[in-house]
Amino acid sequence: MTASVVVRAPAKVNVQLAVGGLRPDGFHDLANVFLAVGLHDEVTATPADRLRITASGPDADQVPLDETNLAARAALALAARRGVPADVHLHIAKDIPVAGGMAGGSADGAAALLACDALWGTGASRTELLEICAELGSDVPFSLVGGAALGRGRGELLEPLETGGTFHWAFAVADGGLSTPAVYRECDRLREASGHGCTAVELPDPQPSPALLDALRTGDTGALAGALANDLQAAAVSLRPSLADTLRAGSTGGALAALVSGSGPTCAFLAKDPENAEAVAEALLASGTCRAVRVTSGPAPGAMVVG
Ligand code: ATP
Incomplete structure (x- = not known):
């Protein structure tokens, strides 16, 4: 029997998050x-x-170790489909900020x-794996697929997107997380308060931006900077007003564009090149408006066996 299997899976940033009613x-x-x-x-x-879950890494104390952990739920879902016991120890080496809007x-x-x-040799097809991912949560299928993709529905109906280059980023990690449901509730509240209503009947269907898809396809960082958009940003900033200072610090520090990542509170800064991303990271750290800074690039591949 295989002794153990190691799988690596990436974080994500939402370069556009259009939220319908x-x-x-x-x-x-x-x-x-x-x-x-x-x-x-x-x-x-x-x-x-x-079934046993353990976690290591800087945010490990915030990772649930019971059956609410998405890793545990994934093991249970696959075991139930195959009629096998979920007798497995899953160790999570955590490097992605917890509750940071980076999935x-x-x-x-x-x-x-x-x-x-x-590990179990279940030999599930890609389609079945994607089905289980969609049952687990809206962002899970994308973690499997990686690269770039357009998510419709709750985000789980995925269409892979072509990308024409590498995009460089600095990420500002905040102290503490934001609850995704709370951010959606705040988005609804702000919309209601603005007089436009917040229901699917009152608001138009969310659409991807053609300019943004074009920028991804051609690898045009400048064009992507102009097209980044997150409908949850106002709600995240409303719940955590200090994020406005973080966004300002990265922009003043030379980022091409700044936005809250998903439901936040991590903030994402698009940079011209790796050097610019490092300079933005330094400016963010010096500003004292975030807990930590990470520099990286995308697209990155989806979940894959590495050992
Ligand atoms: P998203 O960007 O998909 O909205 P997120 O990055 O904001 O998610 P997560 O790090 O996925 O947030 O954690 C959100 C909550 O989910 C945590 O507060 C925690 O209670 C729970 N959770 C379940 N499984 C995990 C896990 N494996 N790692 C971290 N949190 C988990």
Whole structure:
């Protein structure tokens, strides 16, 4: 039997997050353009006498170690489909900020699924793996696929996108997380307060920006900078007003564009090149408006077995 399987899965930034009105089922339709970036979690799956989760890394104390962990849920979902016991030890080496709007939990879910599939020799098809990912959460299928993709529906209906180059980023990691449902609720509240309504009947369907898709396809960083958009940004800043200072610090520090990543509170800064990304990171650190800074690039590949 295989001793253990190691899978690496990437973080993401939403280069466009267009949020439609609130649906009767409580979700929002999205036009969600994902870009996977080179920050990773690694999940190691080892045979055990019961399902066990452990975590290491700077944010490990914030990772749930029970069956609410997306890695545990992925193992249970695959085991249930195959009628096998989920007797596995999943160790998460966590490098993606927790509750940071970078899909860290989703990365762990996709990684655990792939790792258990390999460990148990279940031989699930790509389609079945993607189905399980979609059951686990809206961002999980993208963590499996990586690269760049347009997500429709709740974000789980994925269409891979072509990219024509590498995009360089600095990320400002905040102290503490933001709850994704709370940010959506705040988005609805702000929309209602502005008098436009917040329901799917009152608001137009969210659409991807042709200019943004074009910028990704051609690898044009300047054009991408002009097209970045996040409908959740106002809500994240409303719940965490200090994010406005972080966004300002990165822009003043030379970033081409700044935006909140997904539901935040991580802020993403698009840079001209790797040197510019390092300079922005230094300016962010010097500003004292964030806990940590990470420099990386995308697109990055999706979850893959590395050991
Ligand atoms: P997204 O960008 O997909 O909205 P996020 O990056 O903001 O997600 P996560 O890091 O995925 O947020 O964590 C959100 C919450 O999910 C955490 O507060 C935690 O309670 C729970 N969670 C479940 N599984 C995990 C996991 N493997 N790692 C981190 N958090 C997890």
